[in-house]
Amino acid sequence: MKLISQLLLLSHFITMIGCNKSIGQKKSLSTQEGAQSVDSIKTENVTFESEGIKLAGTIYSPKNPHSAVVIVHGSDQVPRMTKLAVLLAQNDILVLTYDKRGVGESGGVYAGPEVGTNNIRIENLNLLAKDASSAVNVIHKKNENLPIGLIGASQAGWIIPITANKNALVEFMVLLSSPTITTLEQLRFQFYTNGRTDFWDNHTEQDAREHIKNDPDKYQFEATDPKESLKTLSIPGLWVFGEKDIQIPVKMCIEHINTFKTQNKPFEYVLFPSLGHNTNKTEPIEISVNWIKQKSLEIMNNK
Incomplete structure (x- = not known):
């Protein structure tokens, strides 16, 4: 029985789909002892260009990485996500944030x-996807043998599929609390x-739909x-949801993911x-x- 099957039951202006705090900053994230100590992880500050501007970040390098990821932001004014990057690196993942x-x-x-502009207009989401794609190129140069993926929360659910379509180096994706509906549908909800x-104590699923x-x-x-991008992708994807989500x-x-699964897309979810x-x-x-570890091993074995 597959892992996911076993775990299944386990405004102001345009906002804010869910990323009012970045996944790297939430206090609820436990930075448990991982495969390595923090001292054994090398860090390297980098700058790279995207659409005519310079972006600044940090690469976290474990001793024996099995895969690489770029962390994609949500909607907030978010700097590099160091806590999440360290946790991933402790688990033998090369990380660029x-x-x-x-x-x-x-x-x-x-x-x-925060600055009174629309951050989910299509032009901005495409621009952020280009930034993430440039970051993918950077981490690929760091280690060209590793499977590369994208991980992000909330608004990243629109950005990651666009990025994966733009850049063939992306081989898997993890989307936390991320939409498969359109930006306008998300705002209505x-x-x-x-x-x-x-909300869910006083409304039904039918009400919401x-x-x-x-x-x-x-x-x-x-x-x-995002379904327009997802229908063209054949890379593994994992969505992680909370049933009481009000974003x-x-x-x-x-339902959308299950439809893709019937089309033999390698998409999974945990609720x-x-x-x-x-x-x-x-x-x-x-x-x-x-x-990520499981899928990276499968990708490496298929190469």
Whole structure:
């Protein structure tokens, strides 16, 4: 029985899908003792270019990596995600994390609710995908023999599939609390839940679906649909969801993934009934790390 099957039951302006804190910054993430101590992990600060600007980041190198990942940001003004990078490196994963465009030591202009701009317009998501693709090229040069993947939360669910389509070096992806619905559909749902933590105590799945289908959009812009990118991908993907999420309609997203699975896409998901949008907890991260190790071994064996 496959691992995922065993674990299955286990605004203001355009926001904010879920990444009001980055997965590397949440206090709930336990930096447990991993395969290596922090002292044994080498770090290297790097700069690289993307669309005419310089981005700054750090590479975390374990002694014997089995794979490499680039950490993709959510929606916030997020610098490099050092805690998550260390945890992944402790588990023998080569990691590149960088300051988001317009944040920290990276150049460019940040778009987002904090500065009153639309960070989920298609132009911005494509720009951030190009940044992630440039980061993939950097980590590939660090070790050209390793399978490379992308990991990110929330808004990264729109960015990662675009990046994987742009860059053939990407061989797997891990998406935490990430949408498979369009940007406009996500906004309809988020405006409906309005931050109410008891939303699912007072509404049904049918209520949410009807609202997402029929509610008029408060803002007019071209929607990004991650399914358009996902349908062209054949790389393994893992989605990690919390059933009580009020930022994205999880059951709708799972339905989309199941449709892809019937088309023989190598997509899997894990659902945690007690969690909400913050799946940045010990068990979900451990599952993600083990999944990366498993898929990396399969990729290496198939080469």
